[in-house]
Amino acid sequence: MPDRSVIAADEGRFAKLTERQKRYLRHVFQHRTSDEIAHFERVSARAVDKQLLLAKGALGATSRFEAARMFAEFEAGVERFYPASVAPTRPEFWPLPLPLPTKRAALNILSWRQVLAWGGIIAIATPIALTVAAMVIIALSLLIGVNPK
Secondary structure, three states: OOOHHHHHHHHHHHHOOOHHHHHHHHHHHOOOOHHHHHHHHOOOHHHHHHHHHHHHHHHOOOOHHHHHHHHHHHHHOOOOOOOOOOOOOOOOOOOOOOOOOOOOOOOOOOOHHHHHHHHHHHHHHHHHHHHHHHHHHHHHHHHHOOOOO
């Protein structure tokens, strides 16, 4: 959640705008040109450009379209998104979570490294398990006295 001082600073920037500048920014947000705005507001296109330039400077925007977007977000009550001060941590690689749903985690979302690790484990363990199973079957058949011929 943004700091209250940042919110107050944002409100202060938008409070500097005149009603005329706010109207013009609303028009720009609707993708209207200076000539169209001038026609609607019954002023000259140069007067529109001058007011939009002042509004852009007051908001610290790089273009009239960015200023219009910032003002529209402010009017809609959208909070600014601030970059995280701490980078997100990587998901733990080890111990590997089971690739099956459990009571604790109904949906397992494995990272690509964990999926690759499980693929390797299964690729190595399957032939070993089949070999051991075949050896056990042969050993049991010899113990019971069944001739494998």
